Amino acid sequence: MNILCAGLNHQNAPVEIREKFAIGGSDLGETLAAVRTIDGLSGAVILSTCNRVEFYASSVCPVRAFDGLKELLHERTGYDAPLYFHDTPRSVRHLFRVASGLDSMVLGETEILGQVKKAYSSAAELGATTTHLNKLFQHAFRVAKHVRTETQITRGATSVGSVAVELAGKIFGDLTGRRIMILGAGDTSERTARSLVSRGVKTVIVSNRTFDRAARLAEEIGGLAIHFDHWQNAFSDVDILICSTAAPHPIITAEKLQPLLRERGGRPLFVIDLAVPRDVEPSVNELEGVFLYDIDSLEGIVRQSLDIRRGDLVRCEQMITDHVGAFVSWLRRHHEISR
Amino acid sequence: MDRLLLIAATLCFLASFGYTLYALGAGRFTPGRVNFVAILTGFFFQTGFLYLRGQAEGSCPLNTLFDVLIFQSWALVLIYLLVGPTYRLSLLGAFTAPLAFFLILIALIAPINSAPVRRVVTSPWIELHAAFSIIAYGAFGLAGIAGVMYLVQERQLKNHKASPLLYNLPPINDLAVANHRLVWLGFGLLTFGFAAGFASSMPVNTTKFWASSSLWLIYGALLVLARLRSLAPRRLAVLSIGVFGLAMVALPGIQYLSSRP
Secondary structure (H helix, E strand, O other), rough: OOOEEEEEEEEOHHHHHHHHHHOOOOHHHHHHHOOOOOOEEEEEEEEEOEEEEEEEEEOOOOHHHHHHHHHHHHHHHOOOOEEEEOOOOHHEEEHHHHHOOOOOOOOOOOOOHHHHHHHHHHHHHHOOOOHHHHHHHHHHHHHHHHHHHHOOOOOOOOOOHHHHHHHHHHOOHHHHHHEEEEEOOOHHHHHHHHHHHHHHOOOEEEOOOOHHHHHHHHHHHEEEEEEHHHHHHHHHHOOOOEEOOOOOOOOOOHHHHHHHOOEEEEEEEEEEEEEOOOOOOHHHHHOOEEEEHHHHHHHHHHHHHHHHHHOHHHHHHHHHHHHHHHHHHHHHHHHHHHH | OHHHHHHHHHHHHHHHHOOOOHHHHHHOOOOOHHHHHHHHHHHHHHHHHHHHHHHOOOOOOOOOOHHHHHHOOOOOOOOHHHOOOOOOHHHHHHHHHHHHHHHHHHHHHOOOOOOOOOOOOHHHHHHHHHHHHHHHHEEEHHHHHHHHHHHHHHHHOOOOOOOOOHHOOOHHHHHHHHHHHHHHHHHHHHHHHHHHHHHHHOOOHHHHHHHHHHHHHHHHHHHHHHHHOOOHHHHHHHHHHHHHHHHHHHEEEEEEHOOOO
């Protein structure tokens, strides 16, 4: 028995092509049933996400099954799918890499594991899996867990918003009940604030030169709008300050901040400066208890996180190689016993 | 037998320290169970040693500088085991193990008398005074370690470095809280130790009294200033490291003075 993997992903097909072959939840049962009628194919799992559409199947004759699959997809969409094709052991390796996030657009992302789990459980519920596929997917989940816990592949945040959340966690620990002030109601500051609110930040104060815009944003995210001239009055309780005004010069200087810090009783202050030109003078980072991050430093952390992940890629691949070996041995043993 | 227990404890702390260095070298700074088990095992060996030592000396084993160093190391680990899990500061163990190890190592290799010295217990208050005073320094030691962790984490955050250390060290705010509370704990224990000393009505060595009182006053001043918000967490971290360092340097002197009539 062989494990077949065929599909297309972000590496070999642009979104215009991928969307033509995407299989939604409502089509899954019907598509799986059609796939299982392909000659030489005994069971199948379909993984369809925004970045990939993949078919995993157990088959006695993978090449014939692959041709059948291509024909089926052509019939259903009217297009020739630019499918890649892997046979055992490469198919096993491919699934293990996918489940571990090594084949993802953002290296090491963890959402894919949930999607693989969902694809497998949907196929299992529809009775489309076989002993080999069951064993393969269970093993894939173990591999993903092993890779995640033993390496740095999921380490760090990979977007500006998630970096801000992670840094806030490293400064304050629990974010519940923390207060944010937004100076300048821009899109990025709104997204960053939303990321923080999703982690338990309670109060959001929005201040903008145009008060209506501040009021609108405050209403959307459940905050409070104040006039731009009064932001300093509400500053003493703030833990996180997000700046993204269109001011041509820094609006926050060390000189201006120092007297305000005295009222804070040594509580740390996290300043996120998303504006270009910058709203906060760099020397503010030298003030005791103040942690200033501008857009470059946040993006720098994204790059560092990706570098940390890439640095562990060789170890991940080695771990996967070991697991592929173990699975292929099981497959052979199982085949011999079955004979 | 007692010497063997001490060597076993030393090896446990060394193992924990070595594991931390290995994990750091491998870029996987994730100490946890390994460090904790090694430290816990070392603590049991140390406790066994101190029990046998106490039997041999017929009193709380704090009669020589050798005893004080071992007891100090034990107190440090005791406070870590009590406080570390409460504050979820598992990484504190990674920093505690080397300090506990070096204290025992100094005791073992320094040219000091390591033979048991028998002493007749005249008042239980004296034993409490000695024990609580040393355990207080265990808390101050741990406060110093939390201070070091605070400064390391602050450096990571200020320099915008996404290193494994940043992700594995506790949040800087938690470290500031732990640092402050450990100074409080040490101060409380030391105050009790002093009170027990006064209750025992033992003869007071003037130099020892003023040296110990100065340390008590310095820690008290730190807490008052922190309470008045005149001492930012960073300064408390720096000062708790500095004052503990000073105490460690002063400890042999205090011990020498206390051994004189």
